[in-house]
Amino acid sequence: MTAISGHFSSAPVLPKWIAPVLLIAFAYGVVPLIGSSYLFEAILLPFLALSLAGVGLNILTGYAGQVSLGSAAFMAAGAFAAYNFNLRVEGLPLIGSIVLAGFVAAAIGIVFGLPSLRLKGFYLAVSTLAAQFFVQWALTKFSWFSNDSASGVIDAPRLSIAGFALDGAVGRYLFALTIVAIVTFLAYRLVSSQTGRNFIAIRDNETAARIIGIPVLKTKLLAFAISSFIIGVAGVIWAFAYLRTVEPDGFDLDRSFQILFIIIIGGLASIRGAFFGAALIVVFPLALSRLGGLLLGDVFDSGVLDMSQRIVLGALIILFLILEPDGLVALWDRIRRRLLFAWQST
Amino acid sequence: MPLPSYALGVMEASVYAPEVLARGLPSALPPAQPSEGRAEPTGLAAQAAPLLSLQGIGLSFGGVVALADIDLSVHPGEIRAIIGPNGAGKSSLINVISGVYRPDRGHVLLDGVGYAQVPTQRLAHLGVARTFQNLALFKGLSVLDNVASGLAYKVRSNFAGQVLGIGRSRGEQRDTLSRADQILQFLDLSPVRDRLVGTLPYGLQKRVELARALVAQPRLLLLDEPMAGMTASEKGEMAGFVRAARDRFATTVVLIEHDVGVVMGLSDRIAVLDYGRKIADATPDEVRNDQRVIDAYLGVASDNEDGAGI
Numbered sequence: 252m253t254a255i256s257g258h259f260s261s262a263p264v265l266p267k268w269i270a271p272v273l274l275i276a277f278a279y280g281v282v283p284l285i286g287s288s289y290l291f292e293a294i295l296l297p298f299l300a301l302s303l304a305g306v307g308l309n310i311l312t313g314y315a316g317q318v319s320l321g322s323a324a325f326m327a328a329g330a331f332a333a334y335n336f337n338l339r340v341e342g343l344p345l346i347g348s349i350v351l352a353g354f355v356a357a358a359i360g361i362v363f364g365l366p367s368l369r370l371k372g373f374y375l376a377v378s379t380l381a382a383q384f385f386v387q388w389a390l391t392k393f394s395w396f397s398n399d400s401a402s403g404v405i406d407a408p409r410l411s412i413a414g415f416a417l418d419g420a421v422g423r424y425l426f427a428l429t430i431v432a433i434v435t436f437l438a439y440r441l442v443s444s445q446t447g448r449n450f451i452a453i454r455d456n457e458t459a460a461r462i463i464g465i466p467v468l469k470t471k472l473l474a475f476a477i478s479s480f481i482i483g484v485a486g487v488i489w490a491f492a493y494l495r496t497v498e499p500d501g502f503d504l505d506r507s508f509q510i511l512f513i514i515i516i517g518g519l520a521s522i523r524g525a526f527f528g529a530a531l532i533v534v535f536p537l538a539l540s541r542l543g544g545l546l547l548g549d550v551f552d553s554g555v556l557d558m559s560q561r562i563v564l565g566a567l568i569i570l571f572l573i574l575e576p577d578g579l580v581a582l583w584d585r586i587r588r589r590l591l592f593a594w595q596s597t
Numbered sequence: 598m599p600l601p602s603y604a605l606g607v608m609e610a611s612v613y614a615p616e617v618l619a620r621g622l623p624s625a626l627p628p629a630q631p632s633e634g635r636a637e638p639t640g641l642a643a644q645a646a647p648l649l650s651l652q653g654i655g656l657s658f659g660g661v662v663a664l665a666d667i668d669l670s671v672h673p674g675e676i677r678a679i680i681g682p683n684g685a686g687k688s689s690l691i692n693v694i695s696g697v698y699r700p701d702r703g704h705v706l707l708d709g710v711g712y713a714q715v716p717t718q719r720l721a722h723l724g725v726a727r728t729f730q731n732l733a734l735f736k737g738l739s740v741l742d743n744v745a746s747g748l749a750y751k752v753r754s755n756f757a758g759q760v761l762g763i764g765r766s767r768g769e770q771r772d773t774l775s776r777a778d779q780i781l782q783f784l785d786l787s788p789v790r791d792r793l794v795g796t797l798p799y800g801l802q803k804r805v806e807l808a809r810a811l812v813a814q815p816r817l818l819l820l821d822e823p824m825a826g827m828t829a830s831e832k833g834e835m836a837g838f839v840r841a842a843r844d845r846f847a848t849t850v851v852l853i854e855h856d857v858g859v860v861m862g863l864s865d866r867i868a869v870l871d872y873g874r875k876i877a878d879a880t881p882d883e884v885r886n887d888q889r890v891i892d893a894y895l896g897v898a899s900d901n902e903d904g905a906g907i
Contacts, residue, residue: 441760445745445754445769449746452749455735455737455738456735458697459729459733463721463747463813464720464749464813465746465750466718477756
């Protein structure tokens with residue numbers, strides 16, 4: 252009965268690192284040369300920021316199995332913390348502000364992760380709403396956070412890494428790309444480490460995880476901390492590289508849901524999934540608006556666009572949950588296998 | 598409150614006052630000092646000290662008595678089966694030993710250290726591993742990673758070291774994987790090493806769970822129905838693995854099983870539970886001929902078997 256040698260003929264597969272390396276090379280070497288300002292401003296920058304937020308949430312929700320509806324709060328915490336570090340600490344390089352902002356978001360994540368020690372699933376999700384409402388309220392209420400600006404708006408500082416000024420759309424794109432690439436690589440290392448396995452173990456069977464000696468409470472809080480750190484850094488990119496001017500209202504519950512949808516559509520417990528999901532979430536409204544304008548002309552105004560966006564997105568999420576719970580990543584892998592198979596058999 | 602008379606050969610009868618035990622002991626206890634408060638050694642105590650002993654364990658859920666006054670001692674290297682009809686309290690007993698349930702009365706001695714409730718978090722450190730009646734594997738992990746997770750309790754490197762691949766994390770990772778691979782080989786699971794565990798047939802999943810428990814080389818291995826739902830040949834195989842594990846790692850095994858035939862051939866001693874009470878505790882041969890056991894399994898003929906007068 253042990254004869255399960257499995258007839259999964261493994262095609263001569265390229266090493267796993269080839270595809271990401273080529274992609275990174277393309278993103279650095281080719282995209283800045285051919286991209287238009289519209290591509291950077293409207294597509295790539297929000298895509299990068301949301302992808303990174305998705306990676307962060309996926310570590311918590313996809314890998315460690317702790318549902319959170321507070322992602323936007325951690326983005327806001329990161330953005331406003333980086334703004335204040337940059338403003339108030341003399342001589343701190345920008346990258347230092349960003350790392351410290353990540354730590355601030357992580358600390359807030361740990362605090363709001365404490366209920367996870369007793370609550371699960373739906374109840375935990377509801378308790379993370381506290382983070383969402385509290386952070387947004389605090390940032391609006393105490394004008395110190397926004398350096399006493401009216402209505403809590405903050406303006407991003409000039410971007411530079413190691414003395415290189417990164418102005419303009421391309422510069423901000425390279426800034427975001429660099430941070431996203433590094434953090435994503437580290438996140439990938441994390442989920443394939445023992446700690447990543449502990450996350451999955453707790454998600455799949457908490458009792459068994461405790462019995463075999465995985466420190467469940469510590470690991471859960473660690474997942475909240477790391478996830479919030481990454482989402483906080485994503486918040487900095489969102490505020491500094493993409494929008495340049497943000498207010499606390501920009502990080503509302505809708506944004507939290509958006510990030511949750513990204514990982515549901517893209518694929519839970521998959522680093523790639525966050526990128527797939529973010530691409531869809533960013534490109535889809537633009538495509539819909541083009542398509543609607545083309546087909547319906549003037550009838551398709553911004554009100555209709557907004558409404559139809561929500562309807563189609565809602566339908567998509569339901570479809571994915573039912574038909575492809577593993578998300579776009581699973582869809583992609585299946586298509587790729589088919590193509591490979593077809594290519595081999597010819 | 599008088600000390601209950603813990604009968605058989607308990608060398609380290611509690612050095613803790615009963616009220617301390619009732620409150621629950623701190624998780625890290627020093628080994629019991631033999632000097633004070635020690636019970637008079639009985640004749641049987643001259644034998645090697647039991648690795649596990651239960652003393653007067655009582656457990657009830659609401660009004661339902663799951664376990665009543667259970668005493669049990671298991672000696673190092675022994676394979677001890679616990680059998681009994683459905684609902685006899687076998688799984689409850691395993692859950693008490695592994696700290697999932699806190700008994701209402703009595704305490705568990707592991708290697709001479711008494712616990713009112715065994716600290717589940719430290720179970721692996723105490724050298725105790727278990728499997729579950731219904732599979733409790735991590736479905737999202739490969740077979741190898743499931744088995745490797747059995748060593749997670751030993752990991753000292755932190756996540757930063759693991760992410761950056763610095764410090765002791767590299768050596769640890771290598772060591773973990775090589776030990777997991779050894780166990781996979783030992784249990785004949787190497788061909789499915791990289792498969793997602795959820796895609797394996799049931800019998801193999803049971804074996805992966807055994808591997809996950811064994812990889813830490815526990816001193817005490819608790820198996821909750823390791824052969825449930827298996828075919829006869831699978832059961833034979835599993836019994837072989839359990840015996841091999843005991844022989845190779847000198848592991849003491851406590852196992853629950855329904856199939857009396859398998860148990861008779863596998864165990865050194867058998868404890869029989871019925872309605873939460875221990876009705877027998879002897880060698881397989883003695884149990885086989887014990888009238889109370891036969892009655893418990895087959896039922897006692899009622900006096901009015903023919904139904905006369907109904």
